[in-house]
Amino acid sequence: MIIKDKEYVFKLHEKTFHCALDITMNFIGGKWKTVVLWYLRNQTLRFGELKKQIPDITEKMLSIQLKALEEDGLIKREVFPEIPLRVEYSLTDFGKTLIPVIESIAKWGRSLGETDGEMLEVI
Amino acid sequence: MIIKDKEYVFKLHEKTFHCALDITMNFIGGKWKTVVLWYLRNQTLRFGELKKQIPDITEKMLSIQLKALEEDGLIKREVFPEIPLRVEYSLTDFGKTLIPVIESIAKWGRSLGETDGEMLEVI
DNA sequence: CAGGATCCTGCAAGATACTG
């Protein structure tokens, strides 16, 4: 690791990052990645099962997110050549290292619903 | 809190969330919010000092993020009527509750730079 | 110094329909 002007500089996917936050956000940023990882954190799920757990996501977006997560090495895609086709998604060991981060994010959001009645209108 | 179809549903800022992850991401999502919160985590900084810490951000984006973070109650904006004008930003108590989350995110990114030499090209 | 105003662009995300 090279220190440049007293600063760590990383390169990943042809992008350059100047702080560790950016790096993580590149893996879990966007609207859907944390949610997908959340539902896979302790179970293996098929495409349709994931779609059922996350009703608001479109099939296109789910497909894109799964592909990106797989390319990043966070999830594993297993194809079983049955009829009808079965494809299962699960976290890799690398992906599992993200669980504490995701749980930290989820925990904070949950705590908001439990303690704050003004900012958070619960329906 | 009302449970609807075995599911918690939250409403905030006229948006509806179906899981705790979304709620947190609404506060720290996007490209810049975590970074700004990071530099304010243990110090009070002026607009120009923040800009210096985050060279890549434009003044417009910094202004927008600071305003959003203030509206969310995460940071405090203090104006000192001096010439030249002095404006200081710092975390509120509420904002400080996010520090463990931000640190969790940063820690994961940092660990990547320390352990992985293949996925992460360090320049 | 600490922003605001404007204009602009690209890409994340959505809608809808279709397929091996």
Add this chain to the structure above:
DNA sequence: CAGTATCTTGCAGGATCCTG
């Protein structure tokens, strides 16, 4: 069942210039 293929849209983010 597990996705693709198109087309479209909204908004995050950028560039540039301006101001109390």
